Amino acid sequence: xxxxxxxxxxxxxxxxxxxGYDHILFVVAxxxxxxxxxxxKVLVLVTAFTLGHSVTLALSTLKIITYSSAVIELLIPITIxxxxxxxxxxxxxxxxxxxxxxxxxxxSFGLIHGMGFSNYLRSLLGEQESIVLxxxxxxxxxxxxxxxxVTIALAIASFFVEVLKIKRLTWNHLISGMVAxxxxxxxxxxxxxxxxxxxxxx
Numbered sequence: 714x715x716x717x718x719x720x721x722x723x724x725x726x727x728x729x730x731x732x733g734y735d736h737i738l739f740v741v742a743x744x745x746x747x748x749x750x751x752x753x754k755v756l757v758l759v760t761a762f763t764l765g766h767s768v769t770l771a772l773s774t775l776k777i778i779t780y781s782s783a784v785i786e787l788l789i790p791i792t793i794x795x796x797x798x799x800x801x802x803x804x805x806x807x808x809x810x811x812x813x814x815x816x817x818x819x820x821s822f823g824l825i826h827g828m829g830f831s832n833y834l835r836s837l838l839g840e841q842e843s844i845v846l847x848x849x850x851x852x853x854x855x856x857x858x859x860x861x862x863v864t865i866a867l868a869i870a871s872f873f874v875e876v877l878k879i880k881r882l883t884w885n886h887l888i889s890g891m892v893a894x895x896x897x898x899x900x901x902x903x904x905x906x907x908x909x910x911x912x913x914x915x
Contacts, residue, residue, distance in 0.1 A: 724854020765823020
C-alpha cells in the first residue's frame with residue numbers, strides 16, 4: 714500500500730469510526746432537516762464544513778497554529794449540541810429560513826473540528842519530515858468518509874419521510890433531539906467540563 718493510500722484509508726476510517734462518533738454526530742445534525750432530493754443544499758452545507766476543517770487541519774498539522782487539545786475536545790460536542798438545537802427553529806424543513814446562517818455555522822464549526830482531526834493526524838506523523846502528501850490524502854479520506862455518512866443519513870431520512878410518510882418536522886425533531894442528547898452526554902462526561910464545573914461550585 715502506498716503512502717497516499719495509507720493516509721487516505723486512515724482519514725476515511727477516522728471519521729467513520731463508530732467508536733469516535735462525535736464527527737459523525739455533527740454531520741448527521743447538519744443533514745437532519747434535509748431529504749435526499751435536497752442533496753444540492755446539503756452539498757453546499759457540507760462544502761462549507763469542509764472548507765472550515767481543511768483550513769485548521771492544515772494549519773494545525775503544519776504547527777502554524779497551536780491550541781489546547783482539552784479545549785477542542787470540549788468544544789466539538791458543544792458544536793454538535795448547538796447545531797442539533799438550531800434544527801428545532803426550522804419549522805419548514807423543505808425551506809430553511811436561514812441557509813446563510815447554517816453555512817456560516819458549518820464553516821465556523823468546521824474550524825474547530827479541523828483542529829480535532831489534526832490531533833489524530835499529528836500522532837500518526839511523528840517526526841516525519843514531509844507531511845504535504847499525508848495531509849492531502851488524509852483530508853481526502855475524511856471527505857470520502859463524510860460523503861458516505863451524508864449519503865446514508867439522507868437515504869434513511871428519505872425512507873422514513875417519503876416511504877413511511879413520517880412528517881418531516883417530526884423526523885427533524887426526532888433525529889435532532891437524539892443527537893442533542895448524545896452531545897450533551899459527551900459534554901457532561903468531558904474531563905475539562907467536569908473540572909470547570911467543580912471549580913465554579915467551589
